[in-house]
Amino acid sequence: MPRPTTRPLVVLLTAVLCALAGAAPAAAHQADPNYDSRLNGVTPAVPGLQVSILARGDQLAIANETGRTVEIPGYRKEPYLRLLPDGTVQENLRSQATFANRDPKGTSPIPASANASGPDSKPQWRTIDRSSRVEFHDHRIHWMGETGEPAPQVQDPSEPQKVVDWTVPIVVDGKPVDVDGTLYWTPQQAGFPLPAAVGLVVVLLLGGGLVLVVRRRRGAAGAPAEDVW
Numbered sequence: 408m409p410r411p412t413t414r415p416l417v418v419l420l421t422a423v424l425c426a427l428a429g430a431a432p433a434a435a436h437q438a439d440p441n442y443d444s445r446l447n448g449v450t451p452a453v454p455g456l457q458v459s460i461l462a463r464g465d466q467l468a469i470a471n472e473t474g475r476t477v478e479i480p481g482y483r484k485e486p487y488l489r490l491l492p493d494g495t496v497q498e499n500l501r502s503q504a505t506f507a508n509r510d511p512k513g514t515s516p517i518p519a520s521a522n523a524s525g526p527d528s529k530p531q532w533r534t535i536d537r538s539s540r541v542e543f544h545d546h547r548i549h550w551m552g553e554t555g556e557p558a559p560q561v562q563d564p565s566e567p568q569k570v571v572d573w574t575v576p577i578v579v580d581g582k583p584v585d586v587d588g589t590l591y592w593t594p595q596q597a598g599f600p601l602p603a604a605v606g607l608v609v610v611l612l613l614g615g616g617l618v619l620v621v622r623r624r625r626g627a628a629g630a631p632a633e634d635v636w
């Protein structure tokens with residue numbers, strides 16, 4: 408009878424490593440891991456309005472089950488996004504924010520026609536979804552500086568601390584609603600991102616445990632304890 412081989416173990420470890428490698432590009436789209444933006448609340452609370460922060464502040468997500476219109480103004484108070492009661496989600500092609508929010512650093516080109524300013528400026532709406540939900544990047548809720556660079560408010564870069572409170576004003580059924588949160592400095596170990604460190608520990612533990620299991624089995628079967636790795 409052939410000896411049990413370590414092939415299934417190698418397959419398992421390879422799968423774990425591939426999963427970790429696959430996670431890396433997604434992580435690259437997240438906000439700076441040295442910062443964490445957290446939601447404090449929505450004032451006044453609106454039944455059916457769900458607000459959340461994704462990927463440490465990279466995206467703000469708003470779902471509208473209020474049965475009313477939810478409007479999200481841009482940085483110049485111009486119409487930027489709106490969620491209609493029937494689930495339609497639209498962006499204003501005349502809003503600077505529509506283009507400036509397409510990348511985290513705000514460096515996407517902005518067409519000259521995106522020059523709306525103020526709440527009464529004429530919008531040009533484009534339907535982008537019908538899911539009652541929108542996720543967008545907002546430059547007010549995250550760190551816009553270089554990755555890993557501490558904000559001026561950070562006294563001791565080795566210690567986590569609050570950086571700044573932020574507010575994103577929105578409008579529900581014509582009435583102002585504030586989305587409030589706080590940006591925190593959350594220093595990571597230099598040069599070695601936390602997810603990679605956690606992944607490495609998992610792989611080492613798995614690998615160590617499997618070697619032990621294989622050796623014990625061989626020991627029990629009286630097989631020579633040679634290493635097949």
Ligand SMILES: [Cu+2]
Nearest residue numbers: 511512545546
């Ligand atoms: Cu930004």
